[in-house]
Amino acid sequence: MRRSPAGAVVTGAGRGLGRMLAALLVGRGHRVLVTDIDEEAARTTATGLGPDVLWAGVDVRDETQVDAARDRIAAEAGRLDLWVNNAGVLATGPAWEQAPDVRRLMLEVNALGTVNGTVAAIEAMRGTGGHILNVVSLAGLTPVPGEAVYAASKHAAIGFSLSTLADLRLAGIKEIDISCVCPDGIWTPMLHDRLDDPASALSFSGKLLEPEEVVDAVGKVLDRPRPVTATPAWRGLQVRLADALPSFGLRALPLAVARGRRVQRKMLAKSARRG
Template sequence: MTPPPAGAVVTGAGRGLGRLLAALLVERGYRVLVTDIDEAAARATAQRLGPDVLWATVDVRDEEQVAAARDHVMTEAGRLDIWVNNAGVLATGPAWEQPPEARRLMLEVNALGTINGTVTAIEAMRDAGGHIVNIVSLAGLTAVPGEAVYAASKHAAIGFSLSTLADLRLAGIEDIDISCVCPDGIWTPMLHDKLDDPASALSFSGRLLQPTDVVTAVRKVLDRPRPVTSVPGWRGLQVRLADAFPGLGLRALPLMVARGRRVQHRMSARLRQGA
């Protein structure tokens, strides 16, 4: 008798990168649960990916909803092998200009949501092992002007992930992996709305990634877990060098922001011409 496929959960999978990550796991034979705070988006993605794909409305800030998603996939698949914390939100501008609710939303979705998903997944993986993939950001590794609170939430996510991985190993748990994937700016709906936003310029200062670039990185991480993967790799080296010499890094930021603004202007012009 063929055993049922192992279960997998992807948060924030109603659109964009999350949808592609769910498709990757379906392709690999997992029984995938698509979750999103947008019920219609979660349902539509599940229907698009196949008749056996599950869906649920989940606010990752709510621990009970996250636990219910885990229990749902465990009931349907028997075990949980993969959990991808992908849900995230971005608001730009200096922290002192952002309303309190915007700051709280980023911290709760990006940091607390990652914590809720990771802890919930570990509880299900204690017996058979598994792999937690946290989609973080290069903003979790360095200073990002115009995105201070977002960067704080991503620093929290990566700090929590690596510390929890250390706790697992110190507890003698070797068969649960946690991998953080830290992409540069990705051309997804999250950045579409930031094209004319000067505060988002740094996200456009490197090679703007396609969602498929991140899917490729996640595919490699699933085959060979790594604590931290930067996408692209050279940007990870760049931001770590800036962090090693923060004075130099801060002086270089205006040049990077200016480059990002030029890219924004070019892309905006192209879109207007194509309209």
């Protein structure tokens, strides 16, 4: 029998998708701790979601801060039963054109941040059970020109998640689930800021998702944990086919990038007319 919701942590919840995921969990009855590297954004989100919502400034790269967030929600809610690794950073362009600190930032937030959150959550969930949900990206499943380091960080997040899930099962730990949700491009402020960025064209080549669609996908995975869920599903099949035939996939990428550029130009023109 499913237990009633307990404590939940959402990282990178100061705005955008993270804020909406925190609202989803509040609506499901969780005692939520909203975290973000921007402490003021975390506070604003929590205040807007209700008087019982907690908040904290947390840099997911710092395991001490992550552990402190875990311990706080466990103490406040009695137990931790859900951890959502949502914090992410995206910078575009070929890897050789990016500054070393930018490359490091993406790898540490997107990959190490997922590792830190997952390990912290497992330590709290052992014996009581729980669910770790990692918001990844289709970039974790396929090559993405213009986003090589970002894709590397997301591939790392999926590889770590699946390998850790295998370790849990081999250790006989069946009460903890790990799920990865891999959405296509999401129409959030982060993507809006890249409308005029050619290096982001591939993110515009598929179906631009509304954040509500991703929240809906997350809700379904919360009800039925799955190791990897691509959103939309047809894009997941498409990229996996390209991965199975890498030479074909690489030859098809210029067509996808060209389509993405056309979408960017149309959206820029529409935005200019509204302005």
